[in-house]
Amino acid sequence: MVLNKVIYLLAEILGVDNEDINEKTEFTEEYGISSIDVAKLIIAVEEEFNIVIHDDKAAFFRSVGDMVDYIRDYYI
Numbered sequence: 001m002v003l004n005k006v007i008y009l010l011a012e013i014l015g016v017d018n019e020d021i022n023e024k025t026e027f028t029e030e031y032g033i034s035s036i037d038v039a040k041l042i043i044a045v046e047e048e049f050n051i052v053i054h055d056d057k058a059a060f061f062r063s064v065g066d067m068v069d070y071i072r073d074y075y076i
Contacts, residue, residue, distance in 0.1 A: 002049075002076065003068045009044040010064065013037050023065040041067075051075050 003023060010025075011018045014037060025031055027038045038061070042053050049071060061067045
């Protein structure tokens with residue numbers, strides 16, 4: 001459920017299909033994801049899950065899976 005929501009939010013931000021994103025999708029320019037897109041995703045995730053992701057934690061997110069693991073570990 002968490003993974004699907006994060007994928008949906010990122011797909012909306014990037015304007016791509018959900019199928020183009022998975023747990024291993026990295027937050028890099030190579031994947032077409034800018035730092036601004038990641039910031040938008042963090043804000044969207046905070047709103048969706050009613051959580052706060054501090055900058056010191058967000059700095060370690062390298063992929064969709066990293067973000068999902070963080071949400072699961074600290075909030076669910």
